[in-house]
Ligand SMILES: Nc1ncnc2c1ncn2[C@@H]1O[C@H](COP(=O)(O)OP(=O)(O)OP(=O)(O)O)[C@@H](O)[C@H]1O
């Protein structure tokens with residue numbers, strides 16, 4: 001369900017911009033500051049109501065203007081999506097002229113976005129990796145969000161008891177946190193296992209070991225947020241005294257993470273920046289494959305600044321990956337690396353020189 005026609009008004013550096021996306025591969029190129037990231041950011045907004053660059057949506061309004069207006073068409077389904085943000089008002093989203101919530105967008109116009117922050121996925125905080133995993137599961141399975149919210153609500157209650165120091169009723173909250181947390185964990189574990197499988201498939205297809213030897217020895221593990229095989233309920237009960245000391249719950253799904261080890265050493269202490277970037281893109285593409293194959297979701301893949309920090313061998317390895325993707329892809333880099341001969345090898349390839357769009 002890709003978006004095919006986009007129009008931006010008073011958004012970032014653009015006063016007014018219109019372009020038609022291909023349902024296949026879209027490539028945006030242009031010099032620093034020409035607006036590549038802004039264009040990709042606008043497409044992410046259609047899929048989430050959020051920016052991947054800023055938590056303050058007002059900063060996306062063009063300098064000296066008071067609002068932005070974005071419009072997109074999904075020509076396959078005949079959907080029209082409109083997003084408005086006024087300086088003094090919250091964001092407003094209209095789908096076919098009817099008000100809708102931003103959380104609905106994630107499922108209607110799913111996309112996997114890979115950008116500057118994601119490039120150091122392995123180096124980021126556990127919270128970042130957890131959010132990325134949860135976001136994909138949220139898109140994949142409608143039931144996930146209610147379990148997610150129930151868990152974090154129960155955890156909040158348990159933590160407020162620990163803060164107050166009155167823990168007479170804590171066993172009720174141990175049970176509630178354990179019940180919701182166990183369910184949350186099984187969603188995460190299952191999605192992680194599928195992602196690992198797809199990651200290994202992508203490696204088999206691309207054979208990147210010829211370029212990166214670390215891939216032969218990397219060990220990727222899901223950490224559920226507590227150690228050992230003990231149940232979450234037992235873990236919570238056994239750790240009450242240390243939780244009381246810290247005034248919060250030390251172990252549980254709120255500490256879940258994905259760990260990358262090379263010879264049992266945390267990979268972030270070993271990998272070069274290019275290796276990290278390549279690895280991060282592969283992992284996100286693997287998550288994207290899981291959404292397609294296991295859940296029938298058709299996410300668009302957005303990759304900003306794909307070439308930075310990568311040498312030509314690695315860049316072309318990643319570009320090869322795009323050939324295997326049957327969904328819409330929108331990616332950017334500074335220079336135009338695609339002659340018409342190369343472009344012809346890709347599925348419905350469309351090239352945009354950002355400077356000439358305005
Ligand atoms: N709210 C805004 N109003 C006007 N201009 C803005 C606004 N926000 C950002 N800009 C400017 O928009 C321009 C485009 O930024 P963008 O990040 O999209 O460029 P880019 O093509 O991705 O560059 P790079 O290659 O350096 O990543 C920049 O000059 C930036 O300073």
Ligand SMILES: [Mg+2]
Pocket residue numbers: 036037038304305
């Ligand atoms: Mg940019």
